[in-house]
Amino acid sequence: GQNIDQPTEMTATEGAIVQINCTYQTSGFNGLFWYQQHAGEAPTFLSYNVLDGLEEKGRFSSFLSRSKGYSYLLLKELQMKDSASYLCAVRDSNYQLIWGAGTKLIIKP
């Protein structure tokens, strides 16, 4: 079967750095996505990786290792508004997105 694993919840301090991990086992691989979802709102796109390595976009970076079935999202200089759930999704061989359950990130002052 297809599976995406992420930690259920993480806590970090304002101004710090946090890394959210995602491991996957899917039938085929055509890219990995990270989305942010604030409570009661829709998911919004953060990043996309299809090749191995690090993609940096401001305070957010995303890393992919296809051989290990592994990705992480790195958030720097954490702000209170970063409190949200972070969803990892993999596009499979049918070009459909398989979603993880999400990691709820709690930022403390």
Add this chain to the structure above:
Amino acid sequence: IAGITQAPTSQILAAGRRMTLRCTQDMRHNAMYWYRQDLGLGLRLIHYSNTAGTTGKGEVPDGYSVSRANTDDFPLTLASAVPSQTSVYFCASSDSKTGTSGADTQYFGPGTRLTVL
């Protein structure tokens, strides 16, 4: 403002009733999707449409039907609602063609919170 709208925002429905959730996008995207989101589970694909006039089944299609008469609208119908269909429903769209490469980012509507009693 370009984007995706969904209606209603929330609904409480008696079991056995028929219900249509509406979704409209004005980005002229080819592909549209319906997901449900339940606590502790990832988004699960119900149905999708790669282009107007075509639809396909996702991971959890039973009890739901869709139509895609034009590019902009993608309604989701529950023919006879059951309590297990209580969920938050998200519609999404992407500028996709079958088999395309590239990011093909999905953009989400605000969601419909449905409670079936």
